[in-house]
Amino acid sequence: MEIRHDGGALKWILVTICFIFLAVFLLLPLGYIVATALGKGIEAYINAITDEYAIKAAMLTVEATIWAVTINTIFGIAAAWCLTKFAFSGKKILSTFIDLPVTVSPIIAGLIYVLTFGRQGALYSYLDSYNIQIIFAVPGIVLATIFVTFPFISRELIPVLTAQGTDEEEAAALMGAGTFTIFRKVTLPHIKWALLYGVVLCTARAMGEFGAVSVLSGHLRGKTNTLPLYIELLYQGYDFTGAFAASSLLVIMAVVVLILRLVLEQKGKKNLDIRK
Amino acid sequence: MNDYVVLKNINKHFKDFHASKDVNISIPKGRLAALLGPSGSGKTTILRMIAGLENPDSGDIIINGRVVNNIPGSERGIGFVFQSYALFRYMTVYNNIAFGLRVKKVPEKQIRERVKELLSLISCEGLDDRFPSQLSGGQRQRVAFARALAPNPQILLLDEPFAAIDAKVRLELRTWLKEMITKLHITSIFVTHDQDEAIEVADDIIVTNLGRVEQSGTPQELYSRPATPFVAQFIGNSIPVRNFDKFRFFEKDGEDVTAILRPEFVRVFKKGENIQFSKSAEEAVVEDIIFRGSNMEVRVRLHDNLISSSRSINEPPVDIGEKVDVFIYRLFVIDGDRIQLVHNPSLKQESVFI
Structure with missing residues (x-):
């Protein structure tokens, strides 16, 4: 164009x-x-990325990302929907608080959870009695990742939903359609692309999260080290080949996500063309 | 009782804004009613309350003898045409019209027949696979109409149905809609701020202002017997006149009494043309002439009031600045809330003379 x-x-x-x-x-x-x-040869590179701890770190990153994206998708749709389609008191406050994770430093986010769920925290003894560990464990990492990435999806959806208005939903409701049908047939087709973009952003951010996770993880190699933390660890240990090899893993993961988005987008466009 | 849709003492607030004040309306079965009023007068709120999209704070909404306040809109037997049509933009015309039937779990075969029937009713055969964005404004409006009619509603509600269409198509659609509704004999209520639209299309008009119903009646009734000063001013091309006692033969009792003059209450004569009212007409100067196609609007200055009247294009033309004779047949005199049609007293006398 x-x-x-x-x-x-x-x-x-x-x-x-x-x-x-x-x-x-x-x-x-x-x-x-x-x-x-690749500086020390392809063999050293392959050794570095097939290292047991590197793979475990990558798996943990993927795990935390999947959790964060799933939960934030649900939360993001719910938040965007209620903010744009309903009138209620506290709307402005909700809208402002959604943005908080972007404005607050991730380190602080991590510390918040340490204070809430750590040994000094009020919830610690309660959770401990059920043998639930959050700090220095995987749940803590997932929590931190969710916190840091939670505005991404709702922020993509809100402008789209605002522009759409509520007429179509009202029309569907007047014809007797239930909430779920309205969402699936009327709202979802409209927000599909924004949602996809939000998911991509959220995924990318979740995979790269360092600050908040760093505070909460405890850096237990093979247990609570995500890929970014693992890279830092190698880097601090002057293992440049290892650090950069692990980095390249993260880059590859990011590129895969971007390609996935491109493919889905192309497919969506083709569908539209067929419809026309 | 033949009244199909009844609103009884309806009140509605939006926070501090009193949107409906003691609204009472009744619409007989099969009639086409217009809710007419300036923007912000509460007409759309009334429509949305009938549809169940808003709930009144107090009062009853009665449809077919049943109080429906606590019945969801989808079970009130209503078809709703939205102002911007609200067609589902990611669905084809076919799926748009079929939506309400699918929700009601009508068998697909019946749906196909019904959609086909409706598409031919709105003369949009062959548009089944189009998306709303690929339709013209007029087609969209018709599809919205068909979609609202698909589940066979008892009542059709239309929110400013012609607002989004250009002038030429609007006139066609008005006639079309009136024909359709008359043919289907479905009780219909539409909202409009355009009095020409209401007068042309509706059987009954409900005039709203500031959240109140000012008057309900046929267009003729509203025209000839306005119940309130607002209706007298709102309907027709009314001009307020304060010093009407300056007009010959008219008298004014009370300082706050005003009058309303419409173009059809006034006649402008070329000098010498006037025979019948030669003695009672007043002289005025033409200030403006507007060509209206079928007639000429002549504006004359009379006792500081700019008064409109129309002259046929078959009559001898007048020019700007020309001195003419003006005769006022009648005017509405407004005293507080009271309104009265006052005829020119000389009419009686002169008719005796001639």
């Missing part, structure tokens, strides 16, 4: 700026990661 046909100099300046920016801030470091990871 061409918006301006008089393009000329301005167009090329803008394009150049964008590409230089991308090259300097993205491609160069990424290339460096790959180069360093």
Whole structure:
């Protein structure tokens, strides 16, 4: 789609700026990661990424991400829906609090959970009596990841739902459709792409989460070390090949998510074309 | 009792805003009623309460003799056409119309027949697979109409049904809608702020203002016997006149008494043209002439009031600045809440003379 046909100099300046920016801030470091990871030969790289702890860390990252994305999808849809389709008191407060995790430093998020669920916390003895451990365990990591990523999906959905209004839902309700039918047939088709984008953002952010998780994990190798934490550990131990190899794993995971999004999007567009 | 939709002493607040004040309405079965009023007068609120989209704070909504306050809108036998149609934009025309039937678990074969029947009723055969975004404004409105009718409702509610359509198509659709509703004999209520629309389409008009019902009646009744000053001003191209006692033969008792003048109450004569009212007409100067196609609107200045009247294009033309004779047949005199039609007293006398 061409918006301006008089393009000329301005167009090329803008394009150049964008590409230089991308090259300097993205491609160069990424290339460096790959180069360093492969610096000691392909064998050292494969050894590094097939390391038992590296795999465990990757699995934990995937686990925490799946939990966070699932829970935040449910929460995000619920929050976006109630904020846009209903009038209730406390709406502004809810809307503001949803944004809190973006504005608060992840370290603080981690500390909040340590204070709540740690030994000094009020809930500790209660949870302990049921043998539930949160701090320095997987639940803590999942909690921290959820906290940090929870605005991503609802924030993508709110503008779309606001623009749509409530007429179509009211029309469906007047014809006797139940809430679930209305959601599935009327609301969901509308928010599908925004939801997908939100899920992608949420996934990416969840995989990379470091700060809050770092406070809560306790850095138990093979148990509570996520991939970012594992990378840091290797890096602090001057194991550059290992650190960058593990980093490349994280990069690959991110690229897979992006490709997945692209494929789904293309498929969706094709569906639309067929319908037209 | 023949009244199908009845609202009794309905009150509704939105926070501090009193949207409906003691609203009483009754609409007989099979009639086409218009809720007419300026924006913010509470007409849409009334419609939404009948549909069950809003609940009244007090009062009863009665449909077919049954109080429906606690019955959800979907069980009131209502079809609703939204202002912006609210067609499901991710569904085809077919699925839009079929939606209400599918919800009611009607067998797919019957649905197919019903949708086909409705598509031919709205003359949109062959559009089954289109999406709402691929339809023209008029087609969308018709599809919305068909979708509302699909489950065979007893009442059809329409919220500003013509607001989103351009002028030319609007006139066609008005006639079309009136024909359709008359043909189907379905009790219908539509909301509008356009008096021409209400007068042309509706059997009965309910005029609302500031949350109250000012008057209900046929268009003729509202036109000739407005019950309140608001209705007198709102209906027709009314012009308020304060100093009407300056007009020949008219008298004013009381400082706060005002009058309302409509173009059809006034006649403008070219000099010498006027024979019948030669003695009782007043002289005025033409200030403006507006060509209306079928007639000319002539605006004259009379005792500081800019008064409109129309002249046929078959009559000799008048020019701006020309001195003309103006005769006022009658006007509405408003004294507080009372309103009275006062005829020019000279009418009697002169008719005797001639």
